[in-house]
Amino acid sequence: MLTLTLKPREERRLRDGHLWAFRDELVAVPQAEPGELVRLVAHDGSSLGTGFYNPLSKIAVRLLGGEVDVADADFFYRRFTSSKVLRQRFLGQEEAYRLVFGEADMLSGLIVDVYGQTIVIQMLSAGMDRRKAEIVDALRRLYPDVSGIIEKNTAQTRVKEGLVLVDAVVWGEVPEVVLVQENGLKLELRLLTGQKTGYFLDQKFNRRVVGSLSRDRQVLDCFCNVGGFALNAAQGHASMALGVDSSESAISSAMRHAEINGLDNCQFVKANVFDLLREHIEQERVWDMVILDPPSFAKSRSAIRGALAGYSELNRSALKLLRPGGLLVSSSCTQLVSEHDLLDILYRESARIRKRLRLVHRGSQAPDHPVLLSMPETQYLKFLVFEVIGDP
Incomplete structure (x- = not known):
């Protein structure tokens, strides 16, 4: 695993729990495949955790909140399961909710919204985009009744990551209108054409x-x-x-x-x-x-x-x-x-x-x-x- 080193006195914000390391905070910005899993260390060599690296982005390293050695489907399944437990604790059996809110769920650059049997994903970083298949696999395991998954990757943030804009169904089938309820109100959401992730x-x-x-x-x-x-x-x-x-x-x-x-x-x-x-x-x-x-x-x-x-x-x-x-x-x-x-x-x-x-x-x-x-x-x-x- 590639190791990246921070310049002197740049580690305090990250030790306090921030998850972004900026390109100008690194001693060197080596060439590597965008989205590669790397280890970030302070100038004294102590580890600050692992995360996804993108030499093309101003946010060079997006930490994953710990020492993650492999970011495979099992890793995402464990993280998604933890996120789902939190949502159920506060929202009960709501049909429409955000399962993953990026950094707040220690998954920097990933948004996942659930609308009944349809899931919308948004990958705003190269690390997440590179692992689209693993993310979809983990979601299908966590939600066995899901009928379709859409990627709404239209945010301009992706351009800064060197990524193309995509708006498409990545798995299964998605109806033109998805029916959900919120606060006792029936909603007909057009997730294929709606703004952002739909609602x-x-x-x-x-x-x-x-x-x-x-x-x-x-x-x-x-x-x-x-x-x-x-x-x-x-x-x-x-x-x-x-x-x-x-x-x-x-x-x-x-x-x-x-x-x-x-x-x-x-x-x-x-x-x-x-x-x-x-x-x-x-x-x-x-x-x-x-x-x-x-x-x-x-x-x-x-x-x-x-x-x-x-x-x-x-x-x-x-x-x-x-x-x-x-x-x-x-x-x-x-x-x-x-x-x-x-x-x-x-x-x-x-x-x-x-x-x-x-x-x-x-x-x-x-x-x-x-x-x-x-x-x-x-x-x-x-x-x-x-x-x-x-x-x-």
Whole structure:
């Protein structure tokens, strides 16, 4: 096994539990097949564990959380079994959940989502991509009733790893529509053509919170995708829930979900959220709850300033539409924007338009997206609920 050595004083972060060693932290970057299993040692020769090496990537070594000598199907089966036990402990018998969340499950560069009898995999590193057959074999052993496995390897992260983009069925058969339930709602997911791995499972518990707060409220769900928050609000007896998204296919799916769940208090419209919010302000419309769940606004540090400006405008516009006693649900999946950043935006924007806010709930990603404390990169989802305080 190839041994790679860190430069002096570069090991502390890794000894504390971080799983990435960057290329510029290595004494040398030898040529090797991307994805090769290597041993990483500190400058004094002490081992930091084994992991997958890619000389083409800025993240040169992705550690596997220990001394792994062989990364075969048995290795993945043991890791997947451990991950499944954790999910069952917190989610019970949920049909749709994330089985593997990369680094948080000590499997850097691998995502596995389960949707009933269909599994979606995403390999974001050369080490995982090289072991696709072993991963599929382990999943088939762990889930003997699985009917099909899809790889949704379309993330641009793969390009940085020197990998091609692929979107295909890798084993078995996958129907055009996969039926699952979440929070008592029926969902028809088009995993072959849907975004990312098919559905935003990380908001599972937060959608439940919205449902519990929606009774008799008029709810505006911005960036609704296939209906998640709006559907939960309607199921929670909202007087009316309106979902907005710029994707025609997402709106079509959301309307179908309202139909199959018998929710006649739920509507959906295709529109640019920023434009729609401005129109509602001009029309002096008011809402009892506004939900903001936009896509990530920043993939790199150079984009943070623009992201903060986007969140500021969104939250300011939403606040203008809320009546006293109304609820602002503000979420961010941008890992580079912290909860402190989001709270600061809400403080400044509410003060700017003279509205008092009271934080009544804070949430994060669901337990099937656990956070590895030594890797802040695994904590990304912020979910805040504020009440607009009227005059006493």
